[in-house]
Amino acid sequence: MAEKVDHEERRRQIAExxxxxxxxxxxxxxxxxxVATEAGVSLRLVQYYFTTxxxxxxxxxxxxxxxxxxxxxRWIGEARAPxxxxxxxxxxxxxxxxxxxxxTRTYAAYYALVLSDPEVLEKQAAQPPVVLEGFLVKQLRxxxxxxxxxxxxxxxxxxxxxxxxxxxxxxxVLGGQRTGEQALAVLSHHLDExxxx
Amino acid sequence: MAEKVDHEERRRQIAExxxxxxxxxxxxxxxxxxVATEAGVSLRLVQYYFTTxxxxxxxxxxxxxxxxxxxxxRWIGEARAPxxxxxxxxxxxxxxxxxxxxxTRTYAAYYALVLSDPEVLEKQAAQPPVVLEGFLVKQLRxxxxxxxxxxxxxxxxxxxxxxxxxxxxxxxVLGGQRTGEQALAVLSHHLDExxxx
DNA sequence: ATTCGCATGGTACAGATGTATCACATGCAT
DNA sequence: ATGCATGTGATACATCTGTACCATGCGAAT
Numbered sequence: 001m002a003e004k005v006d007h008e009e010r011r012r013q014i015a016e017x018x019x020x021x022x023x024x025x026x027x028x029x030x031x032x033x034x035v036a037t038e039a040g041v042s043l044r045l046v047q048y049y050f051t052t053x054x055x056x057x058x059x060x061x062x063x064x065x066x067x068x069x070x071x072x073x074r075w076i077g078e079a080r081a082p083x084x085x086x087x088x089x090x091x092x093x094x095x096x097x098x099x100x101x102x103x104t105r106t107y108a109a110y111y112a113l114v115l116s117d118p119e120v121l122e123k124q125a126a127q128p129p130v131v132l133e134g135f136l137v138k139q140l141r142x143x144x145x146x147x148x149x150x151x152x153x154x155x156x157x158x159x160x161x162x163x164x165x166x167x168x169x170x171x172x173v174l175g176g177q178r179t180g181e182q183a184l185a186v187l188s189h190h191l192d193e194x195x196x197x
Numbered sequence: 198m199a200e201k202v203d204h205e206e207r208r209r210q211i212a213e214x215x216x217x218x219x220x221x222x223x224x225x226x227x228x229x230x231x232v233a234t235e236a237g238v239s240l241r242l243v244q245y246y247f248t249t250x251x252x253x254x255x256x257x258x259x260x261x262x263x264x265x266x267x268x269x270x271r272w273i274g275e276a277r278a279p280x281x282x283x284x285x286x287x288x289x290x291x292x293x294x295x296x297x298x299x300x301t302r303t304y305a306a307y308y309a310l311v312l313s314d315p316e317v318l319e320k321q322a323a324q325p326p327v328v329l330e331g332f333l334v335k336q337l338r339x340x341x342x343x344x345x346x347x348x349x350x351x352x353x354x355x356x357x358x359x360x361x362x363x364x365x366x367x368x369x370v371l372g373g374q375r376t377g378e379q380a381l382a383v384l385s386h387h388l389d390e391x392x393x394x
Numbered sequence: 395a396t397t398c399g400c401a402t403g404g405t406a407c408a409g410a411t412g413t414a415t416c417a418c419a420t421g422c423a424t
Numbered sequence: 425a426t427g428c429a430t431g432t433g434a435t436a437c438a439t440c441t442g443t444a445c446c447a448t449g450c451g452a453a454t
Contacts, residue, residue: 004400004401004451005400005401025313026309026310026312026313026314027309028225028309028310028313029313031440031441031442032441032442032443033440033441033442041402042402042403042404043403043404044401044402044403044404044405045401045402045403047442047443047444048401048402051443052442052443053441053442053443105312108308108309108312109309109312109313111305111308111309111368112223112224112225112305112306112308112309112310113223113225113309114372115223115302115305115306115371115372116222116223116225116226116306117223118373129369129372129374130374154386157382157383157386157387160366160375160383161362161383161386161387163365163369164361164362164363164364164365164366164368164369164380164383165358165361165362165365166361166365167361167364167365167368167369168360168361168362168363168364168365168366168368169357169361169365171308171361171364171365171368172326172360172361172364174312175311175312175326176315177326177327178357183361185354186354186357186358186361189351189354189358190354190358201421201422201430201431202430202431228410228411228412229411229412229413230410230411230412238432239432239433239434240433240434241431241432241433241434241435242431242432242433244412244413244414245431245432248413249412249413250411250412250413
């Protein structure tokens, strides 16, 4: 019963079970046993591949981050002009389709955990936003130099504001106060406001 | 040992103990026993005044909402002109001073809970944002008619964007990517952008 | 053929958690 | 004075949770 098995594949299988539970029922329902059942393996195996629960949580969070990044790169795709890149990056974060709704909800499930356990998780999870904001600034600056954005605009402020806005819009969609389409409309409106003379 | 006691006062004492724990350690650390200890009462009393844990959680959440509303009214204070009202409302939500940091953190602690338990909590917690957004729209429209905002601006879009932005800025402050002052600067910048000819 | 390490199953254990139950004291109405 | 409702304490109980431990099957190297 002990064929050489692909460790990475097993870890992926288990971690994604965790993410599925976090998405649908929240992290508080993600016990080791629940994860094992969801992944279709025994509790022992979850312990075997991720010694501790924190290990599992961290690994799954890293995978979630990778999924979001993959989605962003896919959405950027053939986008070439800065405005298209910015639009792609921002709108792909909004919970509009099934995948982004899943990712957003799962991140939300992690949110409280990250806040209450600053030491360990902060380093792992706090980087993406910062990096992304820098990327946005670069794109906006390029658009500005190309004349797509008024020269007197402060692109760093704009980038920070847009990113925060998308984040907040996502929360409102998850909270049921807005549909994904409405959130997207709000974003588009502000992008129109930014990209002009 | 059974003097007629002020029920509301006891409930307040216990509910605030829960909020204090939610703020500092997160809701996952807020067990009935922990709340009892924090409030300086016995476990039995927590059960007595709030029969069930869900009752306690809901009551505390309502109190948190009341605290935020009280803070907003206090911040609006003598503000008279629409722009001042809007600035007050939005900036008082940002985690800049101790009180708003506490409120924001505590709301964040509830966030995951609300998302994973939509039925019961949604009605109680989802109203403030909607009401607030309507209020903002009215203020912005008034400013627009007074000439403080360009007539071609879509104030509903602007209100939605600003509220989402403040929400997102708050998250970034809590996540340690920005200080409260920096978040306030981003907000001010966008208000300057909105309030013109 | 024996040995060793990897993969897996089963289960135990200690602690925490929400809730229920029993007990008892005190104040107020009768 | 008696009785009933109120406020409070102590504790029990069933369940869940993370982790540890023991056993065993199998492939590969010796």
